[in-house]
Amino acid sequence: MKHHPALRITLDVILFLLVIFGWWFVAIPVAAIGAWVFPSYAEIVIAGFLYDALFGMNRGMGIMGYAFTIGAALILAGLAYLKIVARNHS
Numbered sequence: 001m002k003h004h005p006a007l008r009i010t011l012d013v014i015l016f017l018l019v020i021f022g023w024w025f026v027a028i029p030v031a032a033i034g035a036w037v038f039p040s041y042a043e044i045v046i047a048g049f050l051y052d053a054l055f056g057m058n059r060g061m062g063i064m065g066y067a068f069t070i071g072a073a074l075i076l077a078g079l080a081y082l083k084i085v086a087r088n089h090s
Contacts, residue, residue: 003038012043019047022055024068031072035079048072 011034018027031044048069057065 044072
């Protein structure tokens, strides 16, 4: 299935605005949709890093300062695996 670049850019702008305003609970489903629809959607990891840079990564937080970056990478990897499983069972 071929997707129009305007759809990806629109999804990226929405994801960026959600992260800037700190609405990660809304950004996760939007990023998951992007990761499911597009073959390589690294924007989810970039959004996780941006969120951590804005609202986390404080001194003394340790690994928890990178929680959203790690979570975004896990979501991306999990959805990539689910896409492979779904494609093989179809």
